[in-house]
Amino acid sequence: MTARLLSHKHEAISSEAETFERISTGELVFQAVFSALVTVMVLEVGVIVFRVLEPLIHSAPRLFGSTTTVDETFTRAIGNLLMLIAPFAAYAVAGIKMKPLAQYNRLRAIGAALLAGALVYVLVTMGQFVFQIGPFTERPSLQMSMVQTDEGILVEEVIAGGTADDAGIKAGDLITGIRRAEVTLSELTTAVNHSKAGDVIRLRVVRDGEEEQIPVEVSTAMEISLIPLVVGLLVALAVAVIAVFWPGGWTPYALLILIMLPLVLGYVWLLVATFSFRTEGIMPVNAEGNFGGWTLRNWEFLTREPTGSNPSIWTITLNTAVIAVSMMAIVLLVSSMAGYALSRMNFVGRKTFLSLTLILHGFPAVTLLIAIFFVLRNIGTIPVIGDYFGYNTRGGIALVMVAFELPLGVWLMKGFFDGIPWDIERSALIDGASRWRTFWEILLPQIRPGLLALGIFAFISGWGAYLIPQTYSIGTKTATLSVYINQLTSDTAPVNWNEIAAVGLFQMLPVFVIFIFAQEYLLNIYAGGTKGSS
Amino acid sequence: MAAPQSALQTPLAAEGSLAAPARSRRQTLRAQLTAYGFLAPAGCLVILFFFIPMLLILFLSITNLSTTNFTTDVVGMLRSDIDLDLGSFSIVVDEPKYIVGLANFERMFADEFAPKILFNTLFYVFCTLIFFNVGLALVISLLTAHINRRAGFFFRALWILPRITSPAVYVMMWRRIIAVAPFGIINQFNQALGRPEVNYYQDDPWVFVILVNGFIGASFGMIIFTSAIESIPKDLLNASLVDGSSVFQRIRYVILPLLRWPLLFVVTYQTLSLLTSFEYILLLTGGGPGLYQTEVWSLTAYNRALNTYFANAQWGYGSAFAVVLVAIGVIMAILYMRVFRFNELVAEPKIEVL
Numbered sequence A: 001m002t003a004r005l006l007s008h009k010h011e012a013i014s015s016e017a018e019t020f021e022r023i024s025t026g027e028l029v030f031q032a033v034f035s036a037l038v039t040v041m042v043l044e045v046g047v048i049v050f051r052v053l054e055p056l057i058h059s060a061p062r063l064f065g066s067t068t069t070v071d072e073t074f075t076r077a078i079g080n081l082l083m084l085i086a087p088f089a090a091y092a093v094a095g096i097k098m099k100p101l102a103q104y105n106r107l108r109a110i111g112a113a114l115l116a117g118a119l120v121y122v123l124v125t126m127g128q129f130v131f132q133i134g135p136f137t138e139r140p141s142l143q144m145s146m147v148q149t150d151e152g153i154l155v156e157e158v159i160a161g162g163t164a165d166d167a168g169i170k171a172g173d174l175i176t177g178i179r180r181a182e183v184t185l186s187e188l189t190t191a192v193n194h195s196k197a198g199d200v201i202r203l204r205v206v207r208d209g210e211e212e213q214i215p216v217e218v219s220t221a222m223e224i225s226l227i228p229l230v231v232g233l234l235v236a237l238a239v240a241v242i243a244v245f246w247p248g249g250w251t252p253y254a255l256l257i258l259i260m261l262p263l264v265l266g267y268v269w270l271l272v273a274t275f276s277f278r279t280e281g282i283m284p285v286n287a288e289g290n291f292g293g294w295t296l297r298n299w300e301f302l303t304r305e306p307t308g309s310n311p312s313i314w315t316i317t318l319n320t321a322v323i324a325v326s327m328m329a330i331v332l333l334v335s336s337m338a339g340y341a342l343s344r345m346n347f348v349g350r351k352t353f354l355s356l357t358l359i360l361h362g363f364p365a366v367t368l369l370i371a372i373f374f375v376l377r378n379i380g381t382i383p384v385i386g387d388y389f390g391y392n393t394r395g396g397i398a399l400v401m402v403a404f405e406l407p408l409g410v411w412l413m414k415g416f417f418d419g420i421p422w423d424i425e426r427s428a429l430i431d432g433a434s435r436w437r438t439f440w441e442i443l444l445p446q447i448r449p450g451l452l453a454l455g456i457f458a459f460i461s462g463w464g465a466y467l468i469p470q471t472y473s474i475g476t477k478t479a480t481l482s483v484y485i486n487q488l489t490s491d492t493a494p495v496n497w498n499e500i501a502a503v504g505l506f507q508m509l510p511v512f513v514i515f516i517f518a519q520e521y522l523l524n525i526y527a528g529g530t531k532g533s534s
Numbered sequence B: 001m002a003a004p005q006s007a008l009q010t011p012l013a014a015e016g017s018l019a020a021p022a023r024s025r026r027q028t029l030r031a032q033l034t035a036y037g038f039l040a041p042a043g044c045l046v047i048l049f050f051f052i053p054m055l056l057i058l059f060l061s062i063t064n065l066s067t068t069n070f071t072t073d074v075v076g077m078l079r080s081d082i083d084l085d086l087g088s089f090s091i092v093v094d095e096p097k098y099i100v101g102l103a104n105f106e107r108m109f110a111d112e113f114a115p116k117i118l119f120n121t122l123f124y125v126f127c128t129l130i131f132f133n134v135g136l137a138l139v140i141s142l143l144t145a146h147i148n149r150r151a152g153f154f155f156r157a158l159w160i161l162p163r164i165t166s167p168a169v170y171v172m173m174w175r176r177i178i179a180v181a182p183f184g185i186i187n188q189f190n191q192a193l194g195r196p197e198v199n200y201y202q203d204d205p206w207v208f209v210i211l212v213n214g215f216i217g218a219s220f221g222m223i224i225f226t227s228a229i230e231s232i233p234k235d236l237l238n239a240s241l242v243d244g245s246s247v248f249q250r251i252r253y254v255i256l257p258l259l260r261w262p263l264l265f266v267v268t269y270q271t272l273s274l275l276t277s278f279e280y281i282l283l284l285t286g287g288g289p290g291l292y293q294t295e296v297w298s299l300t301a302y303n304r305a306l307n308t309y310f311a312n313a314q315w316g317y318g319s320a321f322a323v324v325l326v327a328i329g330v331i332m333a334i335l336y337m338r339v340f341r342f343n344e345l346v347a348e349p350k351i352e353v354l
Helices: A002-022 A025-063 A074-096 A106-131 A163-167 A185-194 A226-245 A250-274 A297-302 A313-344 A350-362 A365-380 A385-389 A394-418 A422-430 A435-446 A448-463 A467-471 A481-489 A497-517 A519-528 B002-022 B025-060 B074-082 B103-110 B114-145 B149-164 B167-178 B185-192 B205-230 B234-242 B247-258 B260-276 B279-284 B297-305 B315-339
Strands: A139-141 A144-148 A153-158 A174-178 A200-207 A210-217 A219-221 A278-280 A283-285
Touching: A025 A074, A025 A106, A074 A106, A074 A226, A106 A226, A139 A185, A144 A185, A153 A163, A163 A210, A174 A185, A250 A278, A250 A283, A250 A297, A250 A497, A250 B114, A250 B149, A250 B167, A250 B185, A250 B205, A278 A497, A297 A497, A313 A350, A313 A394, A313 A435, A313 A448, A313 A481, A313 A497, A313 B025, A350 A394, A350 B025, A350 B315, A365 A385, A365 A394, A365 A467, A365 B025, A365 B297, A365 B315, A385 A394, A394 A448, A394 A467, A394 B025, A422 A435, A435 A448, A435 B025, A448 A497, A448 A519, A467 A481, A481 A497, A481 B167, A497 A519, A497 B149, A497 B167, A519 B149, B025 B315, B103 B114, B103 B315, B114 B149, B114 B205, B114 B260, B114 B297, B149 B205, B167 B185, B167 B205, B167 B279, B205 B260, B205 B279, B234 B247, B247 B260, B260 B297, B260 B315, B279 B297, B297 B315
Parallel strands: none
Antiparallel strands: A139 A219, A144 A153, A153 A174, A174 A200, A200 A210, A278 A283
């Protein structure tokens, strides 16, 4: 059977080879370019569909009788994304068309793919030029070319009739600032990029040793530089050639990595930022803005002495650990007790309690935050207990988080107890052990994997908790690391992002270690355990 | 070895179930009390943090409680309204009145921004659900099911990472991804490619609200779909392979029809989650950057009642917003139980109690 299939396939290949011998390269390339353009068309139709949806969404609130509008929409972003990937898809299609040919004549396939890729690139670029998109987008410009020197920004060339020319700036002028502020070329470029056409930038210009302020109106221009075009061509050719030899088995991997790219970039930034002076994008830079600037100063918070408003990091870490560990312990104890009763005992109201657990498991507990605020306030008025479990106490925060995890915990524990054979327990009960002793000494050790899974889950959610500690504590007395990090980011004082990143990484470390050792448990438990979060 | 053992145990088990009705009433009562003892801690917490709050929020929504007349004394609030002076048969009204009836709800429906917030909520839930919590989840589980088993597991484990990262750190990462030049990561690529710089936070806040939530939400559906795909009998897939189907045909005609039930589960469960969760929106935009631009219903409830950033907390008005969500939550949670045949799971324990 297999042999026959194989020989059949062989025949197919050889007949295909003959077909390719007859077809000229030009015809092949034409077919490839044609399919590539069809791909672009299909994707652009998608763009148009999303663009059409946009005004619909824009005016949707009016259907609800509102005069307000939606300013920005997700559909536009999807349209833009489609527009961005359309050319790449086209180059890939051009390459894929050469795949059958590559099976018996590699060189010819590469040549044809390069030709097709280049042709598609030219067509796509022409399209972009016509519609003024991609590299031909109009952007704010002063219509002159500048270069950074030690004294200031030297104007190299002024476009005749351009806005800089109208304002009276001449080649050879030295720009030293905007109004009174000193600027470098990159700062000036940023300022221009951020302004709209018609805005006026007052440049401080030094001409023949004399300083004067010249207002220049920002205009828009299509700045065509050769480098992006060349880079684009090379990328097009590379994509086409790679597509020819791309093994089908790699596609899922490539897609998975592509989808994960934002996350990967985010975590890479977190790691890089903690060990560098400053970051631009994900590149670490030193004070001068050049690559480098590796430093450990972001980790100094570990040894910093506490000051009036800034508690020591170790106090906060201890707080977080106390909340997370006590929450884990209480969740494990309470839900295993309840799970045991539901799994092993028959009592009046068992069915009610079980269905209640399930309903609560589906119920979004976050909607009760406002009311729980009053419950905690009232607990706070009870003597003694109130000091430990009221509003603005670690105990109160831990209890609320325990309650939120309970429906899941009880349900999971019941499942684990159901899986334990009855006989072990029976012998202990016949020997006269109490229910509690049987539960504590015989059964709990049996469900150790279940306890481990639930414990890890509870610890991680307690350790990273933000909303509940933030809502039910004032100041930093009972704050967790998450609350502290968010306070740092919204400080009014200048924010040292790299230090916050270091605190963030410090906070992530325990969770990350657990993650490495307990992936399997986590994967299983998160299927049943997403409460509150999206 | 295993067979004789079970043969030995069967009579014992039978004896146990026979013995049960013979117990005295005292024993039964004791067994009941033990059971309640085991349930007591969980029961107390559930009453304290689920049932009392549920009643309390209904009550708060008909009061005008705010920073100006703040009290935690619920009974006092009630009394201040219905206090009868029995001596002179007159009603004392000099204490502040708290109960305002349905005024909060009337105000809510008349609120100028309520339609916008409602629309925002629907838009946010719809986009995140379709594109990420279901769409992306399905794509990831299909992709990881078609590659090497261990590699598939590795990729799925990576998707759990955002869920266990602290919300504050996770949101900080996204802020840096979308920041303006020279700090933003996307804008760095924009610069390198010669594209204009974009202030994503100002221009497209919705995109990032949806992305930030979607990249977390996708993992839930991913896990459910993956276990469903893995439980599809291999015979079915092999049969379609022999028939010469392509990968896409197998997905379309074999896998997807069998995923109908998990799909329904993920859609309903995640709709409710998205409708009520606001933690990441609070951290990322707090409802901004424009006026109520990314504000959703649950965030409004929180901001009105609990956000210390706005000095005047209106617990009564905020509760009215929350009550709407609580009602939706209760109804949908009960629906789950019915639709997903949870009654079968709640069946009697197979083994009788001693």
